[in-house]
Amino acid sequence: MGESVISVEGLVKHFGSVVAVDGVDFEVPSGTVLGLLGPNGAGKTTIVRILTTILRPDAGRATVLGLDVVRDPEAVRRSIGLAGQYAAVDENLTGRENLRMVGQLSHQHRSVIPARADELLERFGLTNAANRPVRTYSGGMRRRLDLAAALVHRPPVLFLDEPTTGLDPSGRSDLWAIIEQLVGDGTTVLLTTQYLEEADRLADNIIVIDDGKIIAEGAAAQLKAGLGNTIVDVEMLDGADARAAVARLGQLGPATVLDDGRTVAVRVSEGGRSILEVVRSLDAAGLAPESLAIREPTLDDVFLQLTGHKVADSGPEPSTADAVEPAGYKRGAA
Amino acid sequence: MTAATAPAPVALAYPHRSKAAWAVADALAVAKRNVIAMTRTPQVLVFSTVQPIIFVMMFRYVFGGSIHVAGVRYVDYLMAGIFVQTVAFGSTNTGVGLAEDLQKGLIERFRSLAMARSAVLAGRTLADALRNLFVIVLMIAVGFGVGFHLHTNVVELIAAVAMLLLFGFAMSWVMATIGLLTKNSEAAQAASFPLLALLVFASNAFVSTKAMPAPLRAYANHQPVSAAVSAVRALVLGGPTTSDVLTSIAWCAGIIAVFAPLAVARYRQAA
Numbered sequence: 175m176g177e178s179v180i181s182v183e184g185l186v187k188h189f190g191s192v193v194a195v196d197g198v199d200f201e202v203p204s205g206t207v208l209g210l211l212g213p214n215g216a217g218k219t220t221i222v223r224i225l226t227t228i229l230r231p232d233a234g235r236a237t238v239l240g241l242d243v244v245r246d247p248e249a250v251r252r253s254i255g256l257a258g259q260y261a262a263v264d265e266n267l268t269g270r271e272n273l274r275m276v277g278q279l280s281h282q283h284r285s286v287i288p289a290r291a292d293e294l295l296e297r298f299g300l301t302n303a304a305n306r307p308v309r310t311y312s313g314g315m316r317r318r319l320d321l322a323a324a325l326v327h328r329p330p331v332l333f334l335d336e337p338t339t340g341l342d343p344s345g346r347s348d349l350w351a352i353i354e355q356l357v358g359d360g361t362t363v364l365l366t367t368q369y370l371e372e373a374d375r376l377a378d379n380i381i382v383i384d385d386g387k388i389i390a391e392g393a394a395a396q397l398k399a400g401l402g403n404t405i406v407d408v409e410m411l412d413g414a415d416a417r418a419a420v421a422r423l424g425q426l427g428p429a430t431v432l433d434d435g436r437t438v439a440v441r442v443s444e445g446g447r448s449i450l451e452v453v454r455s456l457d458a459a460g461l462a463p464e465s466l467a468i469r470e471p472t473l474d475d476v477f478l479q480l481t482g483h484k485v486a487d488s489g490p491e492p493s494t495a496d497a498v499e500p501a502g503y504k505r506g507a508a
Numbered sequence: 509m510t511a512a513t514a515p516a517p518v519a520l521a522y523p524h525r526s527k528a529a530w531a532v533a534d535a536l537a538v539a540k541r542n543v544i545a546m547t548r549t550p551q552v553l554v555f556s557t558v559q560p561i562i563f564v565m566m567f568r569y570v571f572g573g574s575i576h577v578a579g580v581r582y583v584d585y586l587m588a589g590i591f592v593q594t595v596a597f598g599s600t601n602t603g604v605g606l607a608e609d610l611q612k613g614l615i616e617r618f619r620s621l622a623m624a625r626s627a628v629l630a631g632r633t634l635a636d637a638l639r640n641l642f643v644i645v646l647m648i649a650v651g652f653g654v655g656f657h658l659h660t661n662v663v664e665l666i667a668a669v670a671m672l673l674l675f676g677f678a679m680s681w682v683m684a685t686i687g688l689l690t691k692n693s694e695a696a697q698a699a700s701f702p703l704l705a706l707l708v709f710a711s712n713a714f715v716s717t718k719a720m721p722a723p724l725r726a727y728a729n730h731q732p733v734s735a736a737v738s739a740v741r742a743l744v745l746g747g748p749t750t751s752d753v754l755t756s757i758a759w760c761a762g763i764i765a766v767f768a769p770l771a772v773a774r775y776r777q778a779a
Contacts, residue, residue, distance in 0.1 A: 226620045248622060256620040262613035266545035278537040279623040281530065307548055323617065 179204045179331055179362040180225065185234035187220050187386075194220040196386035197234070202379075207363040209377030209394070211370065213477070217386035218366035219259075222335045225364065226256045238331055252280075255324030259336035263319050265309040269300050272308060272319060273326055280327040287326075294322040298352065314345030321352065332356065334365045338372060350375055370472055382476060390480050397476070405475060406452050408438045409465040422459045426451055430478060436464075439475070531624035538618075538631025539638070542605065546639055556601065557643055560594040561650055567714055568654050577716050580745060584659065587651040588668075588741035589713030592733055594647050595640050595672050596708050599679035600700045602636045603687030607696040610688070615775075629768075629775055633680040640676040644669055659746040668743035671756060675736040678760040681767035688774035707733040732759040 180202035187195040195217045202208045210218045223229040225236055227247035236243045241250045263272045270291055277287035295304045298318040308316060317337065324332060337353065338346040353376055357363060367373050373380045374394045382390040382397070390397065408423065410416040416436045423429040427442045442448035449468060456463060525533070546553060567575075567586050577585045609615045609628070618628050648665075658665055682703075687696040710724060711717075711733040717725045728734055739756035742749040 223616075228616060228619045251620060251622045254620065256617065258613050258616060262617035264541060264545065264614060265612075266548040267541060271541075271544065275537060275541050276617075276621065279534055279618065279627070280621045281623070327622075 177204055178202060179239055180208070180364060181237045182221070182225070183235045185221065185224065185236055186232045187217075187224060187229065188232050193386050195224070195231070198383070198386070198388055200381055200388070200391070202362055202364055204362055205357075205360050206378040207357055207365060207376055209373035209380045210364065210366040210383055211368070211373045211380050211476070212366075212383035213368060216383045218383060219335055220386075221383075222256070222258075222333050222364065222366060226254055226333055227251055252327070253329055253331055255327070255329035255332045257317075257321045257324040257332070257334050257337055259339045263308050263316060263323060266307055268305050268307055269295060269311070269315075269319050269322075270304040273323055276323045277326045282327055290326055294325060298322045299348075312345075314341055314348060317341060317345065317349055318352065321349070325356075330361060332361050332363045334363060336366055336368065339368065346372075370476055371470060382480060384477065384480075390476075404442050404444065404448065405469050405471050406440045406442055406449055407432070407465075407467045407469060408440065408452060408456070408463045409467075410436045410438065410461065411464055412436055415461055418459065419456060419461055419463075422455050422461070423452060426455065428479070441471070441475070441479075527624070531626055531630075534624040534627035535630035535634060537623075538627045539634040540631075542632055542635030543638060546635070552601075553639070553642075556598055557594075557646055559597065560590055560643075560647055563593065564590055564647075564650055564654060571714075575715060581655075581657075583651075583655050584657055584745060585741070586714065587647075587656045588744055589711075589737050590651070591644060591647055591668070591672055591740055592675065592736045593708050593713055594643055595676035596679055596704055596733060598640055598643055599636065599676055599683045600697060600704070601639065601683075602632055602680040603683035603685075603690075603696040603700060604693045605632055605636075606684055606687035607691055607693040610691050611693065625776070626772070629684055629771055633677060633684065636680050637673055637677050640673055641669070644672050658744055660744060664743045664749070667753075668740045671736065671739050671743065671753065674760045675732070675756065678732075678763040678767075681764055681771050684771040685767050685774060688771060707731060711737060713737050732756075732763060735759045 178201040180200075182198060182200050185195050185198045186193070198217070198221060200208065210221065212218050220229065224231045225238060225243060227243050227250050230244055238250050239253050241253070243250050263269075264275070267275065273291035273294055274287050277290060278284075282290070292301075292304075295301045298321070300315060300319060300322070303311060303315060308319065311319065321334075321337065324334075334353065338349050341349065350372070353363070353365075357376070363376075365373070365376055377394050380390075380392065380394050380397050381388050408419055410419050413431075413435045416431050416438050419438045420429045420431060423438060423440045426448060427440050429438055429440045431437070432439055440448075440452060442452075449466060452466070453463075564586070567590075568583055572582045572586065575582050606615075606628075609618075615628060648669075683696070683700055686699050686703075687693075690696045690699055710728050711731060712728060713733060717728040717734070720728055735752070735756040736759070738752040739749070742752045
């Protein structure tokens with residue numbers, strides 16, 4: 175592990191009476207990817223805004239490449255790139271115009287800007303669309319352009335705030351490939367996400383955050399190992415059957431009844447073999463499932479395991495593509 | 509083709525310029541972006557000129573016959589009011605544009621760049637001044653089309669245009685503050701209208717204030733739109749100009765002195 179590129183100590187931020195960030199500490203070693211994993215309103219975006227000098231913290235200290243984000247914001251801005259969940263590109267400009275504008279506004283030499291813009295358009299598969307206004311772009315194209323805009327000045331540190339929220343699966347996997355390539359180039363990345371799968375694929379280390387506090391941290395593999403690789407959802411006829419099933423299936427792995435009161439989620443290590451054991455175990459107890467499904471663990475499962483409660487803001491299933499994070503920090507009742 | 513162990517990227521060196529030179533360069537870059545956006549959405553420009561043209565037609569041909577202003581043809585009297593009305597209502601674009609940039613996250617991006625803090629507001633108001641120039645020239649042409657006569661000379665007409673640009677610039681800072689407060693383009697639009705109605709319709713833009721009830725007349729005679737209209741009217745119709753022009757310049761300076769710092773403060777806290 176190299177030296178720390180991002181260093182955060184005791185960071186606190188309030189919005190009125192709401193504590194958005196409540197004493198967060200972490201380090202991001204050079205050339206690594208840190209994933210901040212948490213639901214809407216957990217405080218992820220606020221942390222990114224503080225680190226990118228957009229917001230000032232109420233307490234604590236944060237440095238990027240040794241530069242204090244409060245005392246030396248201009249130097250920090252020269253070294254960072256930010257790509258956000260809202261795809262902050264100008265709809266009326268073309269892709270090329272957007273990148274050139276960002277080049278100018280990040281104070282690059284005029285002589286290098288056009289070539290740099292073209293290079294990024296090429297790399298992100300936008301050359302054919304380079305002269306079209308961005309309002310004609312698809313969601314995935316906008317995100318790619320937004321990421322390209324964050325890279326115009328070759329920042330050694332990159333902040334990605336929910337880079338794939340709202341993208342369809344193919345747009346998401348395109349963007350993942352691009353981010354992996356950047357990391358291969360040695361860029362240090364801080365990524366926020368609501369998707370366990372995304373953090374697992376891209377991040378070296380993961381911090382799980384809830385209500386502005388860190389509730390778990392570790393290497394992606396560690397975190398997932400504690401969780402089991404696969405979840406078998408066993409839907410029973412009713413609550414009584416579900417409780418009986420939990421008693422039986424608890425022998426195979428941690429089992430809980432989900433929200434609907436009759437589906438049992440069992441965390442197991444191997445999907446294919448485990449489902450056989452699930453069926454045998456249920457059969458032996460004279461229980462018949464209504465349906466059986468195998469799935470990857472989601473943020474909801476991580477939360478259920480770590481906190482014993484569900485993600486408060488239970489929107490659409492995190493693995494569906496249409497989740498859109500509203501502004502603000504409102505939390506629904508648990 | 510790409511080596512597995514490429515060196516870590518290093519931020520590109522940036523050319524040395526003074527802070528002030530960068531502030532100007534950044535404002536121009538943002539203004540250029542806003543001007544390009546205007547040319548790409550001509551419908552916005554078209555609709556923002558349709559409204560004043562309708563007013564010209566209405567007051568010239570519908571109401572104009574019944575409105576008599578002593579000593580001057582009504583169409584000549586009217587046009588100064590129309591010019592001021594056009595830039596006053598046009599300034600809404602500043603607030604709406606900023607609110608839209610906030611909503612779309614563009615301001616967040618700008619704030620994460622090494623650019624001057626002043627550039628977004630300066631660039632926006634500059635681009636809006638350019639748009640105003642275009643619309644003013646268009647409205648002068650419309651005025652000539654409906655029978656408006658310039659009673660002075662080209663130099664005073666240019667001075668009138670400069671007066672209108674200054675007034676539009678001042679109003680842009682008011683609308684910028686509103687846009688950054690509402691953070692929503694529809695809300696910015698809605699919040700601007702009552703303010704503009706109060707300024708533009710309760711003024712000497714379309715009728716003489718002499719027939720108004722006393723309290724209304726007192727207000728109408730002492731507010732920035734009336735001051736701008738009087739100055740522009742003097743510059744296109746002739747007569748003594750110095751006092752009216754100075755009064756209007758004072759109003760504009762006062763508005764800028766109050767609202768520019770307010771807008772900048774809101775901008776620093778926004779996003």
